[in-house]
Amino acid sequence: MKQKRIYKPYFDVNEYIGKRNNHLTVIALAERKPNDDGWRLRCRCDCxxxxxxxxxQFKNGAVKSCGCLRNTIYAKQDGRSKHPLYGIWRQMMQRCYSEKSKVYHRYGGRGITVYDEWHDFFNFAKWSDSVGGRPDGYTIDRIDNDGPYSPDNCRWATMHDQCRNKSDNIVVEYNGKSQTLTDWAKELGINWVTFHNRYVRGWSIERMMTEPVHTKPDHTAGA
Structure with a gap:
């Protein structure tokens, strides 16, 4: 019986791991598919x-990114970069897929993804049109804070609505009692937006619950 020939890379992949060129960094040897014309390097893009x-292709810089640079060029060519929703879409993609995003740990870092079809900006724009468009001042909001950005889990909402939604999904325990941020805010008589901001800023539970709300002095008093 004829033995199946085992192909091995003609290069030492360890010489490439960790190397960077343009926007790409080599992270592994890619699995070779039947129709591939050679072994390939798996690279992670800055995005x-x-x-x-x-x-x-990696050595001579023939491929500079995963395609995001080309998409940026296309965005200018097809007009999407001037679309009022483009900035919102781009930020959504970055916080879910770019480890360089300052908020990646709160999104992609904990498994939040974007609906596959929305990876195409124009499909995202079509969804917006299908729900009546984005009202002025509204931003994209996930109804289930642990769910993905998808048609059945997203809406256009005000920051007021978003804070309330997040407050209703966060449970905090204090002195043996567990409640949502919204319920704690009501019990303590603190504006729930202020209370939610304390949580987001990383205040300790004790400080969140006990520090008085500071108000700006009224310089007009007695004037």
């Missing part, structure tokens, strides 16, 4: 995406 490239 958080991945792409498999041939060693020579």
């Amino acid at each position: 958080g995406g991945t792409i498999d490239v041939l060693p020579y």
Whole structure:
């Protein structure tokens, strides 16, 4: 019986791991598929995406990114960069897929993803049109704070609505009692937006519950 020939890379992948060129960093040897013309390197792009490239493509910089640079060029060419929703879409994608995003740990870092079809900006824009469009001052909001950005879990909402939604989903224990942020705010007589902001800023539970609300002095008094 004829033995199946085992192909091995002609290069030492360890010489590439961790190396960087343009926006790509080599992270592993990619699995070779039957129709591949050679072994490829698995690279992570600065935007958080991945792409498999041939060693020579990585060395000479023939491939510079996972495609995000090309998408940026296309965005200018097809007009999407001027679309009022483009900035919202781009930020949504970055916080879910770019480890360089300052809030990645709160989104992509804990498994929050974007609906596959919404990776195409124009599909996202079509969804917005289907729900009546984005009212002025509204931002994208996930109804289930632990769920993905998807048609059945997203809406356009004010920051007031978003804070309330998040407050209703966060349970805090204090002195043996557990309640949502919204319920604690009501019990303590603190504006729930202020209370939610204390939580987001990382205040200790004790400080959240006991520190008085500071008000700005009225310089007009007695004038």
